[in-house]
Amino acid sequence: MTAERLAARGLFKAYGEREVLRGADLTLEEGAVVGLIGENGAGKTTLLRILCGFIRADQGEVLDHGQPVSAFAPRSGLVHFGGGSTLPPGASARGWSRLVSGEKTGVGESRRIRDLSRGTRQKLGLEAWLARPRSLTVVLDEPWEGLDPDGARWLNARLQERAADGAAILVSSHRLHDLASVCHRYAFLAAGRVRVADAGQLGAQVGGEDLVRAFDRLREEPSP
Amino acid sequence: MSIRDAILFFWRVTPVRVYLRVVLFLLPIMAVWAELQTRGASETAVICLLLVQALAVSTGFESHASRGYYDPPLALCSRRRAAAAHFVASALPGVAAWIAIGIVETVAGGGALALAFRPASLLALALVSTLPWAVSVRFGPFTGGVAWLILWGALFLTGRGFRLIPLFQGAEPQGTVLVRTAAGILLPFFLPSAPWRPVELLLFGLTAAGAAATAAGYLGRASFPLRESDS
Numbered sequence: 001m002t003a004e005r006l007a008a009r010g011l012f013k014a015y016g017e018r019e020v021l022r023g024a025d026l027t028l029e030e031g032a033v034v035g036l037i038g039e040n041g042a043g044k045t046t047l048l049r050i051l052c053g054f055i056r057a058d059q060g061e062v063l064d065h066g067q068p069v070s071a072f073a074p075r076s077g078l079v080h081f082g083g084g085s086t087l088p089p090g091a092s093a094r095g096w097s098r099l100v101s102g103e104k105t106g107v108g109e110s111r112r113i114r115d116l117s118r119g120t121r122q123k124l125g126l127e128a129w130l131a132r133p134r135s136l137t138v139v140l141d142e143p144w145e146g147l148d149p150d151g152a153r154w155l156n157a158r159l160q161e162r163a164a165d166g167a168a169i170l171v172s173s174h175r176l177h178d179l180a181s182v183c184h185r186y187a188f189l190a191a192g193r194v195r196v197a198d199a200g201q202l203g204a205q206v207g208g209e210d211l212v213r214a215f216d217r218l219r220e221e222p223s224p
Numbered sequence: 225m226s227i228r229d230a231i232l233f234f235w236r237v238t239p240v241r242v243y244l245r246v247v248l249f250l251l252p253i254m255a256v257w258a259e260l261q262t263r264g265a266s267e268t269a270v271i272c273l274l275l276v277q278a279l280a281v282s283t284g285f286e287s288h289a290s291r292g293y294y295d296p297p298l299a300l301c302s303r304r305r306a307a308a309a310h311f312v313a314s315a316l317p318g319v320a321a322w323i324a325i326g327i328v329e330t331v332a333g334g335g336a337l338a339l340a341f342r343p344a345s346l347l348a349l350a351l352v353s354t355l356p357w358a359v360s361v362r363f364g365p366f367t368g369g370v371a372w373l374i375l376w377g378a379l380f381l382t383g384r385g386f387r388l389i390p391l392f393q394g395a396e397p398q399g400t401v402l403v404r405t406a407a408g409i410l411l412p413f414f415l416p417s418a419p420w421r422p423v424e425l426l427l428f429g430l431t432a433a434g435a436a437a438t439a440a441g442y443l444g445r446a447s448f449p450l451r452e453s454d455s
Contacts (some may be wrong), residue, residue, distance in 0.1 A: 015449075045450055052290075052299055055447040070304050072444065080299045082450065086292025088237040098226075099233045100296045 002029040004066055005168035006075060006137045007050055011060035012192075013046055020046050021057070023181040028168035033159055034196075035179035036172040037215055038189035044172045045082070047189065051170070052080045066171030077136030078155060079167075081129045083145055084121035088113035090177055096127035119146040123154075130158050137170040138162055144178045156182050188215050230309030231316075233297055238288050238365075240317045244280040248273070248317045252324035259332035266332070269325050271413045274352045277318035278372050281357040284365035285310055289448040298448065306441040310361075316352045323348055332415035339416050343425055348415035350432035354410075358439035376411065385411065392418035401427070434449055 006028045012203055019222040028034060038044045042172075051056040051062060058070035064075050072115035088096065093109050093116060113121060138159070144152050159182045163169055173179050179186070188195045197214060225233070241244075244375045255269035285307075288294055295350025322340055329338030339345055373394045379385030391399045392414040404426045405438075408415055415428070 016385075049449060052295075054295070054298055055449050071447075074300060074302060078299050080295060082292045082295055086295055088293040090286070091237045095236045099229055099236065102225075102229075141435070 002031055004029055004063070006078075006139075006170075007066075008047065008051055008057075009061050009062040009063065011047065011050055011057045011062075012048065013043070013055070013057050019192055021050075021060075021062070022100075024189065024192060024194045026051075026170075026194050026196070028170050030136075030168050031163050032171040032184045033163050033171065033182050035186045035211075036170060036189060037174075037176070037186060037211065038172075039181070043205060044189055045141055046094035047194075048080070048139055048170070050174055051075075051141055052078060075137060077134055079129045079132055079135040079138045080140075081143065082127045082141045083143075084118055084125060087113045087121055087125055093124055097131075099125060100128040101131035102133065103131055117146075119148060121149060122146040126155060126158075127202045130162065135162070135167055138167050140169075140171045142173055143151045143171060144173055144175045148215055152178060153222050180211060186211065186214070190215075225307055227301075227305055230258060230297045230301050231313050232307060232419050234283075234310045234313035235316070236295075236312075236361065237293055240245035240280045240283060240314065243430070244276060247276050248280060248321040251276070251321050252328055252371055255328045257267045258316075259328055259419040263332055266325060266329050267339055267364045267417060270322075270416055273318065273321055274348055276323050277315075277322075277349065278356045279366060279389060280318050281311075281314045281353050282366045283361075284311070284362040285316045285368070285443060285452075286446065286448070287364045287444075290448055290451040294448070301304065303444040304440060307361075307443040310443075311357055311436065311439075314357055319349070323406075324375035342416065344420050344428075345416035347425055347428040347432065348412040351412045351428060352436075355437040356430040358435040361362060361439045362442060365428045374430075377405065379410065389414070395422070396419050405431075445453075 003028055008024055008026045011021045011024040012019070018032055024043070024045065024047055026034070026047070033077070036044050036047070041144070046055060050057045053072050055130070061068045069075065089115055093111055096113065107175070109116070120126050122143070122145060130138070143155055147155060156178070159169055159171070171179065171183070173207065184198070186197050188197070225434055238384050251269050254272070255266035258266045258268055285294070289298065294306070295379060297309065301309070313393035326338040329340055330336070359368030360366065367418050376385070379388070388411060391404050397419050401421060402421055405424050408420070408424065408428060409431055
């Protein structure tokens with residue numbers, strides 16, 4: 001039996017009148033890569049930021065290694081990258097990566113982040129976060145955004161390595177083919193709730209098209 | 225992330241603006257020049273530094289955190305540690321300049337207690353470091369310092385500020401504790417040269433500590449959804 005690393009139980013979150021999450025449950029287990037799929041505005045980023053301790057849910061709880069944790073407590077061994085747009089534009093790329101990765105040399109160039117291309121920024125953020133030692137839980141928001149094919153292959157290899165090392169990984173993305181190449185399970189977020197399907201349930205050779213069909217089917221089904 | 229790394233992170237990501245750092249660097253040099261001209265004239269440098277520090281510490285927190293710029297310390301540190309590190313990174317250049325001015329005064333004064341190191345002066349620095357920082361944490365960069373400058377401007381343009389000046393003059397404290405404390409908090413650049421009762425100094429210290437604690441408390445329970453998309 002695999003150990004539970006990070007879990008959400010019955011999360012509710014509304015922004016004013018708009019309910020984003022309505023009882024969302026999600027469990028991340030060691031060694032498993034979970035792909036989070038949902039339409040724009042479905043609440044994927046909100047769910048990720050609640051899991052990481054940046055946002056307080058209106059209701060529900062987050063469990064870290066099976067224990068409830070307060071909304072804003074640091075999660076043990078957490079790696080979180082929210083995409084290239086979350087990198088501070090005025091910081092030096094190398095200086096930023098040195099502090100985030102915890103490594104003495106850091107990665108990236110000495111230029112300021114604002115002077116880097118979109119893809120280079122994305123790679124910088126991923127390299128720095130994924131270089132962190134003792135990472136138990138990896139949460140990435142749109143990690144393939146802006147990466148070229150070599151970068152995407154590099155990321156897939158790193159995620160598979162991390163999963164093999166026992167990390168629990170959650171990846172939110174619209175790029176279904178990329179998700180299909182690394183994920184063991186899929187979490188479909190629709191109408192504020194999460195439905196989870198194993199890759200095996202969606203067919204032995206899961207491809208992007210299968211995910212699209214599965215997502216459409218789950219959206220059409222009434223909520224349990 | 226250690227407290228040292230968190231301070232370095234905030235220092236690198238949202239440092240005190242470069243032109244303010246240049247001014248803070250020049251103020252101790254100005255103090256040397258002032259002391260060479262007239263002993264004790266470096267009071268001007270101390271007062272200038274208090275004005276500049278109110279702007280320098282107003283680096284802002286929530287607006288940066290809502291863009292995801294502060295995700296690393298928020299993910300890797302407790303909120304309390306992140307708040308402390310952010311305050312230190314914001315206040316450090318001004319504090320360093322203050323210490324330099326104090327050293328200049330000490331050397332020029334032949335070892336006598338420098339104006340910058342007197343309790344009332346240190347409390348003035350604490351007030352101009354904590355109050356604007358606390359406001360800008362919630363309302364954005366420069367809001368705390370600019371709000372205070374507007375308040376000072378309004379007080380003197382309406383003439384009310386001038387009516388407060390007698391409270392700071394004379395060898396002995398004039399006026400009630402509450403009025404003098406309120407006036408001192410409103411116009412902290414009068415603190416270094418005015419006489420103060422111990423209870424007033426205590427109230428200044430409590431005000432500064434209260435402002436820092438309020439801001440840290442706010443950061444301890446604030447959510448930071450991404451501003452670009454709250455989805």
